[in-house]
Structure formats: C-alpha cells, structure tokens
Amino acid sequence: MLPIWTIWLWGRNPRVTLWRALALGALFYVLGRFAFPPVHVSGMSMEPTIHDGAWRLGNKLKFLQREPERGELVMVRMAGWRAFYLKRVLALPGETIAFSNGVLLINGRVQAEPYLRCGSAWQLPATRVPLGEYFVAGDNRAVPLAAHKAGLTRRGDIAGGLLW
Amino acid sequence: MVNKVLLVLLVGGALWLGAWWWLGGDRELKKIVRQSDRLAAALHKAPGNGLLGLATRTREIADFFAHQAQITPGEPLPALHSREEVLGVAASTLQAVSSLEVKILDREVSWVRPQEEAAMRLAVEVLVQAHGERQKLLHTYAVNWIREEERWVIATAQIAESIRRPDSSGQ
Incomplete structure (x- = not known):
C-alpha cells in the first residue's frame, strides 16, 4: 500500500x-x-475595457476564416509572435474615418461607441483607409490622439482577437 | 515496450534538435540576438546611479554601432548619422534621465546576406524617468546588423511601427 x-x-x-x-x-x-496565447496587458490604452496588468486569453484562430469587423478587439503584431498591441477596430478597408470633437464618423455618419466611458477631444480629418488595412485605436480616449498609438495597420499584422 | 520506443524517440529528437541548434548555421544569428540583449543591458541606468563611468558606458554603447550608422530612434531623439553622434546622444540621454530601462519584448531575425548582413525586427518597452516623471514607451524597430571588424554592429535602425499615423493629407 x-x-x-x-x-x-x-x-x-x-x-x-x-x-x-x-x-x-x-x-x-x-x-x-x-491558438490561444495568454495575454498580459501592459499599459492603459484599453482602459476602461481592459485594465493595466489584466490577463486575457488571445485567439489566433479568430480571423482565419473571416475578416475583423468594426468594434472587435484585435491583437496587432509588433515583432515576432509574443508581443502585441491590443486595439479596437474602428474602420474597415475602403471606409473613410474622421473624429470631430471626439465623435467617431465613418463615411460621414456618426458611430455609437458604447464601450467608451469618457468623452474626448480627438480630431482627425476625413481619412480613407487603404484596401488591406484597418484603422485601430484603444478605448482610452482620455489620452490625446497625438500620444495614443492609433492609426492604420495592415491586415497581415492582425494576429488574432481575444477569446476572453 | 511502446513507452520505451517513445522515450527513445523523444530523447533522440531532443538531442538532434540540440545538436542542430548548437552546431547549425544559425549560430551567427544567435550571436546577433545576444548582441541586442547586451545593448539593452548597456542602456540600463538604475535610479540613483551617478555619472561615474559615464564615458566608459557611452563608449560601450557606441561600440554596438557601425562607423556610418544611420539611426532614427524616434521622438524626442534626433536622427543620427555616425557612431560619434550615437556616442554624443547616449551621453546626453544618460545624463538627462534619472533611470532608463530597455526591455526587449520580442524580436525576429533573418539573413539579408547570409553571414554578412541580418535584418532584425525588435519590439521594445522603454521605461524612462526624468524630471520626476515616469514614462513607458513601446516601439518597434527595424534594425540591420552588419559584420564590422569581426563584430556584429548596427548599420541602420529605424522606427517600424505596425500601427502608423495616416498621412496628414487625409489620404
């Protein structure tokens, strides 16, 4: 025994x-x-949706069969396959994006952004998103646009989404 | 019996991979990876560290760069066009900040010309404290390494973000 x-x-x-x-x-x-890498969030660019220091589970399979949609969270590749920017898709290829006093306009139409908790003063002139690219930004609009890592990213640099 | 065969296969596979890694043609790439680690360590300045040995430190940093290095480190630092300029900016930066830490988050490296020139994509997190303010910067760099005097040194380095600002023209 x-x-x-x-x-x-x-x-x-x-x-x-x-x-x-x-x-x-x-x-x-x-x-x-x-497939599902653990993601340790560093930084406040996705506040208040995802807090600094939070753990999430990535999903590298999410966009194998379909394209990212507006409002979805995506992992944008930096270098290699371990570090990513975590951002939200705001505009799709071929669309025109603009910010007027913090209000998001897609193709000239105001878009609701229910995930935001505070207003912003972001200003961006109408910008056409090239084909094969997406406009991504974080949810923390308290940070001025000039200091925020937001802008265009290639489809090939979108490594996946979040599982949770 | 099956377990023993599996065990032999696993051990054999691990040995083969180890031999391939240590003896294979990628040893030079590993040297380049180690050089990037050493550069990140050389840039480190702990809080409270004085200026003692600054000249030695900055020369050590400059030695990671080619004589005609072309470096675009990103705001607020200016573009640099030689090892001497790197030395000058490294000295003034280390003097100005109270602490500096460069963490390599991820990287990928491949040959441009085998054994002569390699391209590295490098994701770094820079934690800098100056004038009582603490800042965290995330950057991705495209770095070209060349062999100079039997050492791997940086020939060019520039910001290569995967998220870029739209042109000011709006197009």
Missing part, C-alpha cells in the same frame, strides 16, 4: 501519470503558442 501523499503526487501508476503530464504539457504549449 503506497503512502497517501505518493498517490496524490504520482497517482497509482507513476509512469502513466508522467506520460499524461507530458502529453498535457505539450497540449498546453501547442495551444498557448499557436
């Missing part, structure tokens, strides 16, 4: 437990690396 702590630690059959642990480790590595 094995001591109870040994059973807790290794199970009744340590070899099977070891193989299970290895298989689980490999599964989590593959899922985390290629």
